[in-house]
Every structure is written in C-alpha cells, then in structure tokens.
Amino acid sequence: MSGPTGGSAAPFGRRLTEKIAVRGPLCAGIDPHPGLLDAWGLDATAAGLEKFALSAVEALAPEVAVVKPQSAFFEAFGAPGIAVLERVVTEARLAGALVLLDVKRGDIGSTMGAYTAAYLNGHSALAADAVTVSPYLGFGALVPAIEAARAEGRGVFVLARTSNPEAGELQNALLRNGKTVAQSIVDQVAALNAGAAPLGDVGVVVGATVAPGELDLSALNGPVLAPGFGAQGATVGDLRALFGAGLRGVLPASSRDLLRRGPDPAALRAGVREVRQSLDE
Ligand SMILES: O=c1ccn([C@@H]2O[C@H](COP(=O)(O)O)[C@@H](O)[C@H]2O)c(=O)[nH]1
Numbered sequence: 629m630s631g632p633t634g635g636s637a638a639p640f641g642r643r644l645t646e647k648i649a650v651r652g653p654l655c656a657g658i659d660p661h662p663g664l665l666d667a668w669g670l671d672a673t674a675a676g677l678e679k680f681a682l683s684a685v686e687a688l689a690p691e692v693a694v695v696k697p698q699s700a701f702f703e704a705f706g707a708p709g710i711a712v713l714e715r716v717v718t719e720a721r722l723a724g725a726l727v728l729l730d731v732k733r734g735d736i737g738s739t740m741g742a743y744t745a746a747y748l749n750g751h752s753a754l755a756a757d758a759v760t761v762s763p764y765l766g767f768g769a770l771v772p773a774i775e776a777a778r779a780e781g782r783g784v785f786v787l788a789r790t791s792n793p794e795a796g797e798l799q800n801a802l803l804r805n806g807k808t809v810a811q812s813i814v815d816q817v818a819a820l821n822a823g824a825a826p827l828g829d830v831g832v833v834v835g836a837t838v839a840p841g842e843l844d845l846s847a848l849n850g851p852v853l854a855p856g857f858g859a860q861g862a863t864v865g866d867l868r869a870l871f872g873a874g875l876r877g878v879l880p881a882s883s884r885d886l887l888r889r890g891p892d893p894a895a896l897r898a899g900v901r902e903v904r905q906s907l908d909e
Pocket residue numbers: 657659698730789790791792833834835855856857858859860881882883884885
C-alpha cells in the first residue's frame with residue numbers, strides 16, 4: 629500500500645486524531661482572495677499568489693493540525709496557479725500539517741475515478757491527505773473514491789450541511805424517509821465509519837453557522853469540518869452549542885479571519901494561538 633508518506637499508510641482517522649492531540653483542532657484555510665493579496669501588498673499575478681500562499685503556509689502549517697487550501701483561488705490563475713497549489717500541498721505536509729484540499733468534487737462514478745487519480749493517489753503532485761467531495765450526484769457515486777482514499781490512508785469530507793445561507797433550502801429538504809437531505813448524508817457517512825477507532829476516515833462538512841439541533845451527529849464516528857468560523861460570523865460559543873462541549877473530531881476552519889492578520893508571520897502565528905486558546909477555554 630502506498631500511503632501519503634510513501635510507505636505503508638496509517639488510516640486517516642488515526643493520523644488526524646494524533647495530529648489534533650498534539651496541535652489542537654484548528655484548520656487553517658489558505659484562500660488567496662484578490663482582496664487579501666492586495667492587503668498584503670501583492671499583485672494579483674501568479675507570482676503574487678505564490679508569495680502569498682507559501683508565506684501563509686510557512687507561518688501557519690507548523691502550528692495547526694490541518695491546512696486547507698481552497699483550490700478555486702489557485703485554479704483562477706490557470707496552470708501557474710495549479711503549480712503553486714502543488715507546492716502548497718508539499719510544503720504544508722513537510723511542515724507537519726495534514727492537507728485537506730477543498731475541491732468539493734462530485735460526479736458520475738467514472739469521472740470520480742479521474743478526480744481520485746488527481747487528488748487521492750500518491751502518484752499525483754496534488755495528492756492530499758483528504759479532500760472535500762459533494763454527494764449531490766448521489767452518495768453511491770462517491771463510494772469508490774472513498775474506498776480508494778482509505779486504501780491509501782487518506783480521507784474525504786462529504787458536504788452535508790454547508791455554512792452558506794442559501795444551503796438550507798436544499799440540504800434541509802425532507803426525503804421520503806422523513807430525514808433531511810443533510811441528515812441522510814450524515815447517516816450514510818456514519819455507516820462507513822461504524823466500528824472504526826479512534827475515528828473513521830470519512831468526515832462530513834457541517835458549517836459552524838448551522839443552527840444547533842438541525843442534525844444528529846451522535847453516530848458519526850468521524851471528523852467534522854466546520855467552516856464559517858470567524859469571517860462568516862460563527863463563534864466558539866456557536867461551535868460548542870452545535871457540536872457539544874468536547875468538540876471531538878471537529879475541525880473549526882478559518883481562512884480570511886486568520887489571513888487578514890498577515891503578511892507578518894508573527895501576527896499570523898499569534899492568530900492561531902489566539903483561536904487555540906479560545907477553543908481551550
Ligand atoms: O460549508 C462550507 C464548505 C466550505 N467552505 C469553504 O471554507 C472556507 C471558508 O473561508 P472563510 O474565509 O473562513 O469564510 C472557504 O474556502 C469556503 O469555500 C465554507 O465556507 N463553507
């Protein structure tokens with residue numbers, strides 16, 4: 629088995645649990661928004677993107693459990709942007725962080741195979757420890773990708789209830805079995821994680837902005853990516869109300885709120901420590 633480190637792969641759920649135990653649960657997003665490049669005094673060019681992204685990784689990746697590059701901001705620069713993304717993945721992992729590539733891919737099974745080859749196979753320069761995937765072409769279409777990820781010690785995070793205000797109309801719609809769409813996704817992920825210890829390899833995305841009580845995550849036994857923390861308004865109190873006091877396996881994700889503190893690396897690191905302290909209180 630060729631794993632993320634080139635050797636035999638420990639399961640993603642275990643690697644994530646161990647990393648959180650050492651570094652805490654914060655997931656630092658690398659989202660090179662044009663406005664942030666400008667605020668950092670950089671041009672909106674591939675060179676500016678590279679300086680921004682690699683500086684952010686250098687400051688943040690040694691501090692956090694997970695680094696989450698947002699692929700869209702790199703794709704926007706075409707091939708040179710993808711080349712920068714490859715370096716971000718490599719450098720973040722060299723700094724000891726797990727890389728969760730936010731690509732939100734989801735397609736018919738045969739095309740999912742190509743996405744799997746791009747992001748979840750050790751032969752690819754874009755291979756990450758985990759990726760975000762969309763179940764809206766059918767949860768079953770994701771299963772081969774999930775199995776391929778697990779075989780390499782990698783993980784996936786399935787969109788369930790996203791943080792954006794428009795999401796509820798679709799994701800809270802009721803299915804014939806009486807469950808919401810989002811709950812049905814959570815339950816299908818839970819079935820894949822059943823019996824795993826210390827944590828399954830298949831996560832869900834549940835926005836930190838979501839109202840408490842919308843979802844039952846008690847059987848999930850897997851990680852939760854919780855974006856919406858910081859710039860989208862969710863607080864530590866919201867996280868606790870939504871996920872419970874322990875926040876086991878929950879990765880609060882912050883991009884703009886951390887990155888706006890740059891380019892000074894000390895200020896970026898101070899941002900991480902501030903959030904970590906507030907999560908510990
Ligand atoms: O439900 C979701 C899923 C993904 N995202 C992504 O997370 C970051 C959030 O950035 P902030 O600057 O911290 O708001 C961004 O890459 C989104 O695409 C999300 O926000 N909500």
